[in-house]
Amino acid sequence: MHQRIRERLPHLPVLVDTAEKHRDEQAALLAAARQTPIGETFDHAGRTYRRTRYRWDSRSESQHGPDAVLVTDEEFGERIELLRKEEDAFWAWAIIETLRHTGVRVEELLELTHLALVSYRLPDNGEVVPLLQIVPSKSNEERLLLVTPELASVLATVVCRIRGDDGRRPSGGPLRPARARDRSHAAAPIPAQDRLASGDHQHPSGQPSPQETVFEPSARRVASVGGR
16 A cells, blocks of 8 residues: 555646646536527637537526536537536545545545534634544544644635535535444543534534535545546
């Protein structure tokens, strides 16, 4: 394993840059398509696309929402579902960035919930330090990781993505219930901690209740796309 890491580590900057560029390109293409009426063509990054829709979709143009962003590449005739492409690009970027800034295992990433973000007030100077709570996995011990500014930026982008423009999590968002954590491994409460998630997620006993994972559904979908 160590040998594989040494061989692949020099390629990490290329992976990071590629993921970020792909995310931005897909977001820009989706935005351009949304501004184009169905049936019309538009140019983007040197390519011509035509906004279209599924044959079985009988809704009028005014009824089409963000779930119907379909285009056809005029040169190759390929039909592309842009909303799905943009979703995959965003979550691939978010997963890569979170893994590289935390060093957590994949199974630990899949268990991250809104309540994983906590804060700790230092007793000496009162400074508030953001922490990321990692549930027990291979080591069978819960861990707390310091959230760097780079990681904080990634997590903030993910949270904004999930909550939407109105600041609330969409009912049909990319989250699902996670397994309940084993309370025998729960860490002792952090003094003066201030959980950054909503209080209605907290179990009355003070212990974590089954939460909604942030990365699991999207990580599995991205993995399935990459394996094709």
